[in-house]
Amino acid sequence: MKIARIKFLIIIICIITTIGFLLSGCTVSTNDTDSIQSKEEPRxxxxxxxxxxxxxxxxxxxxxxxxxxxxxxxxxxxxxxxxxxxxxxxxxxxxxxxxxxxxxxxxxxxxxxxxxxxxxxxxxxxxxxxxxxxxxxxxxxRYRIFMYNTDLITLDEVPDSIFDLTDPKYKGQFAINRAGNESMITYFASIQSIIGPEKTLELMKGIMANDPLVLQSHTDVRRAIGSGEVKFGLVNNYHYYTQLTEEGMNHVAMIFPDQAQGELGAFxxxxxxxxxxxxxxxxxxxxxxxxxxxxxxxxxxxxxxxxxxxxxxxxEAVRPADTSLSEVGPLWEKTTDLMEEAGYSD
Structure with a gap:
């Protein structure tokens, strides 16, 4: 009888020990999880x-x-x-x-x-x-626009389309940003996504043949227009509003290019x-x-x-070009090659 009782007690002790071990293991796991969850990002x-x-x-x-x-x-x-x-x-x-x-x-x-x-x-x-x-x-x-100096050129004389920049009558009259500017690459890549590389190359060659004033930034372009150094130029629309605030250099106006039916639209x-x-x-x-x-x-x-x-x-009340910027990324390198081939550089 005494032996049976001892065996029973041993079994009970083993069970309690096992349960205690398992609970101890569970507690460690829970603490680890809490530790992980409490690791917040530094602010x-x-x-x-x-x-x-x-x-x-x-x-x-x-x-x-x-x-x-x-x-x-x-x-x-x-x-x-x-x-x-x-x-x-x-x-x-x-x-x-x-x-x-x-x-x-x-x-x-x-x-x-x-x-x-x-x-x-x-x-x-x-x-x-x-x-x-x-x-x-x-x-x-933002939209790419033509900004022009109203003291030097009238609205009727301003080009309506980016393709007009190849017209010899505008030779030496306009400014553009350098080829290394990111937005210029994206601009011509967007054009390439619509008309293809051959016509884009032809366009850029025609523009460069008209001796544009190539400047280091859109800020330089807008100021060249405002000061009368050139008659017009290609900038982003917010540069126009900035130029209006510069006293003595704010005789400027803007148009969105390529707005007619069948034209590309503003990029x-x-x-x-x-x-x-x-x-x-x-x-x-x-x-x-x-x-x-x-x-x-x-x-x-x-x-x-x-x-x-x-x-x-x-x-802005504008007809945008039918392009998606997600289509432009793959054309970036090709566009920079076309710029170089066209003689358009920094």
Missing amino acids: EITVYSGRQEKFIVPLVEKFEKDTGIKVNLISGKATEYAHRIIEENENTQADVFLSNDGGILEYLRIENMLAPIDSKLLDQVPANYIGKDKTWTALTI ANISGAAITKYAKHPNNALLFIEYLLQPEQQKMNDETPIIPGLEGIEY
């Missing part, structure tokens, strides 16, 4: 920006104030930072890439350097201004944002992009907001 992001700081700094400062997330803003040329993201690869410090050009965003998408933007806010953005797989989004939109480009594939703070990066797409921040831009129908915004 910061690093942004590589190809936009002028005067456009983006006010938005960054407002984001920091509203969210408490510190933004490490590194500004420069968009192309330079796109290449840097590719070179740094998994070691990149960039969480967000801000671009002044849609073509560069497409280039990074093709190079598999971007992550999808998982946000319902993208439903508000027109589909042709979002990257495939939602790997980038436009923030603002649109964008400023945009993307989350890098190897972002160290992807959640904060998403918050930042969503913040920039909200109505209050959209209205802070000097350019036209990408979100349509915002109250108090005067949107």
Whole structure:
């Protein structure tokens, strides 16, 4: 009887020990999980920006104030930072890439350097201004225009189409940005997507045969027009509004080219944002992009907001070209080759 009782006690002790061990193991596993879940991102992001700081700094400062997330803003040329993201690869410090050009965003998408933007806010953005797989989004939109000096040329004399720039009567009368400018590459890549490489090359050769004044920036182009150095030039529409504020150099007006039936339409480009594939703070990066797409921040831009129908915004009445920026990225390298062949350089 005593032996049976001892055996029973031994069995009970073994059972209790086993249960205790299992519970101990479960407790370790639970603690590990809690530890992983409690590892939040540091409240910061690093942004590589190809936009002028005067456009983006006010938005960054407002984001920091509203969210408490510190933004490490590194500004420069968009192309330079796109290449840097590719070179740094998994070691990149960039969480967000801000671009002044849609073509560069497409280039990074093709190079598999971007992550999808998982946000319902993208439903508000027109589909042709979002990257495939939602790997980038436009923030603002701009149109390529002819700006002209009203003291030197009349509206009737201003060219109606980009193809008019090949007409010898305009020889030496207009200015354009250098070939290395990202938006110029995207502009001619967009044209190439419609008319093909041969006709695009012919167009660029004809333009260069008319001896345009090739300057280092769109700012230089608009000022050359405002000062009367040239009669007209090719710039983005927001440069026109900027020029109107420069006293003594603001006798200017603008038209959207290629608006007639059967013509190409005005070409649109964008400023945009993307989350890098190897972002160290992807959640904060998403918050930042969503913040920039909200109505209050959209209205802070000097350019036209990408979100349509915002109250108090005067949107451009223009017929845009039938192109998608997602089609432009694969044409970038070919376009730069065509520019070189046409004698169009920096």
